[in-house]
Amino acid sequence: MADDVIFDISDLSLYYGKSRALANINMKISARSITAIIGPSGCGKSTFLKCLDRMNDLVPGVKVTGKVLFKGKNIYDRDVDVVELRKRVGMVFQKPNPFPMSVYDNVAYGPRVHGIKDKARLDEIVEKSLRQAALWDELKDRLRDSAMSLSGGQQQRLCIARCLAVEPEVLLMDEPCSALDPIATSKIEDLMQRLKERYTIVIVTHNMQQAARVSEKTAFFLMGELIEYGETRRLFEAPQDRRTEDYITGRFG
Numbered sequence: 001m002a003d004d005v006i007f008d009i010s011d012l013s014l015y016y017g018k019s020r021a022l023a024n025i026n027m028k029i030s031a032r033s034i035t036a037i038i039g040p041s042g043c044g045k046s047t048f049l050k051c052l053d054r055m056n057d058l059v060p061g062v063k064v065t066g067k068v069l070f071k072g073k074n075i076y077d078r079d080v081d082v083v084e085l086r087k088r089v090g091m092v093f094q095k096p097n098p099f100p101m102s103v104y105d106n107v108a109y110g111p112r113v114h115g116i117k118d119k120a121r122l123d124e125i126v127e128k129s130l131r132q133a134a135l136w137d138e139l140k141d142r143l144r145d146s147a148m149s150l151s152g153g154q155q156q157r158l159c160i161a162r163c164l165a166v167e168p169e170v171l172l173m174d175e176p177c178s179a180l181d182p183i184a185t186s187k188i189e190d191l192m193q194r195l196k197e198r199y200t201i202v203i204v205t206h207n208m209q210q211a212a213r214v215s216e217k218t219a220f221f222l223m224g225e226l227i228e229y230g231e232t233r234r235l236f237e238a239p240q241d242r243r244t245e246d247y248i249t250g251r252f253g
């Protein structure tokens with residue numbers, strides 16, 4: 001359904017200096033669904049993800065060509081406010097990276113930066129965000145504790161809550177479970193299933209079982225190219241490209 005497309009990417013290429021890390025990517029990402037990005041190390045998964053909120057702008061010598069339409073507007077246009085873009089498109093990283101401050105202050109950080117000062121309003125946002133991240137019951141009596149005292153899985157859900165606090169539309173997740181044990185991983189996966197009713201999620205994962213479990217669509221990247229993209233079940237059960245088949249059956253990667 002065309003009206004469900006939130007990102008429409010065309011002819012996207014990215015160069016680090018002279019070296020091309022992404023080559024002519026064409027891809028449409030559906031709203032309120034989970035899209036998984038898979039592929040061997042160095043194929044450009046993280047680079048691609050970072051193109052969706054212009055995090056690559058921070059790397060010196062980067063050149064991006066092509067278009068990334070977010071709800072119809074090219075985010076690489078000159079008039080785009082990158083701070084506003086990153087509010088709408090949040091990022092969760094591989095290693096949980098809470099700020100060295102209390103649980104409450106971590107979640108209130110973004111809203112405060114965006115000008116919300118009222119204590120009652122902040123309390124409300126913190127509770128709502130922690131509830132959405134399935135952390136409220138665990139942490140409601142520890143709001144003043146340091147975020148660094150939480151377990152790795154709790155820290156990662158706190159980072160998700162911190163993203164949700166500024167009411168984004170998209171969550172980009174770069175291997176969000178790679179530092180977590182299976183129980184914490186399954187909590188994050190459950191959480192993603194609940195969040196996709198309201199948010200668009202794009203997840204980079206090395207774990208093909210995870211891609212198969214959580215996502216509606218999967219994109220397979222190889223050496224900066226998008227080799228195959230489609231419905232997750234179809235891609236894993238009946239890959240159309242030999243290279244996809246080789247990768248998912250473990251023949252290389």
Ligand SMILES: Nc1ncnc2c1ncn2[C@@H]1O[C@H](COP(=O)(O)OP(=O)(O)OP(=O)(O)O)[C@@H](O)[C@H]1O
Nearest residue numbers: 016021039040041042043044045046047048059206
């Ligand atoms: N800041 C950078 N400067 C120069 N080259 C970079 C930079 N970041 C990534 N690259 C190169 O771009 C290519 C793609 O890297 P990227 O991190 O996107 O791959 P990946 O698929 O996410 O890898 P992994 O699964 O190992 O995290 C690699 O060859 C990498 O060395």
